[in-house]
Amino acid sequence: MQAQETDNPEREDRDFVASLEKGLLVIEAFDAGRPRLTLSDVAKITGITRAAARRYLRTLTRLHYADFDGRYFSLSPRILRLGYAYLSSTAIPTRLQPFLERISEETGESSSAAVLDGDDIVYIARSATRRIMSIGLGVGSRLPAYCTSLGRAILAYQPPETVEAYLRRVRLEARTPRTVTDRNEFRSLLDAVRRQGYAIINEELELGLRSIAVPLVQKNGQASIALNISAQAARVPASEMEERFLPALRAASEALRYTL
Incomplete structure (x- = not known):
């Protein structure tokens, strides 16, 4: 029964969380060459709208996964929890x-x-x-x-x-x-x-x-x-x-x- 559910494209589409995908794209926009990004930078890199990028960035900031200095966003040390989750699991x-x-x-x-x-x-x-x-x-x-x-x-x-x-x-x-x-x-x-x-x-x-x-x-x-x-x-x-x-x-x- 489980295999049938996994093989069903419609089931997979219903289970897919697009907002989570976009949130992860926002996180991945930051790297060694782009440690600090503006809202416009994130929207351009990820291909999502400025309004959506703002919501994701504000959410990351409120959860302390990102910092904001009034112009630039940057990832905070708390983001290491995500990578450590893999290493520890x-x-x-x-x-x-x-x-x-x-x-x-x-x-x-x-x-x-x-x-x-x-x-x-x-x-x-x-x-x-x-x-x-x-x-x-x-x-x-x-x-x-x-x-x-x-x-x-x-x-x-x-x-x-x-x-x-x-x-x-x-x-x-x-x-x-x-x-x-x-x-x-x-x-x-x-x-x-x-x-x-x-x-x-x-x-x-x-x-x-x-x-x-x-x-x-x-x-x-x-x-x-x-x-x-x-x-x-x-x-x-x-x-x-x-x-x-x-x-x-x-x-x-x-x-x-x-x-x-």
């Missing part, structure tokens, strides 16, 4: 953390775990030995999937129709002169990742940064989580990424396959 980040710390101890480099969320990757666990990017990364940080080793390691194991839908939606922007922006070349790269079982990014996300990632492949052949190691290009030649870091990543991946 799932054991996955806790299980991943010891493996990431072991990888960092063995290699002397930062290691991370991420999942695919929409068109981005989201970091769910991290062991940082040093800051190697111009932006700080931590749990909850988001980056484009197409130009990250974590993103490619996960995308390579998605069904072909999922990858094609992703490529129709996403603009492959050049983050550096090395970023792959040709869709056919990108498809070929994903094919190679699936054949070899790992992805390497050579200064495509940020100049001076190299990374290598492996997926956590499930029994059905799919992957929703990936692990990576990042290093400064000045310290680690591209030719040594596989030899130096792949064994530690693969060992962790194999061990986690039977514990997650």
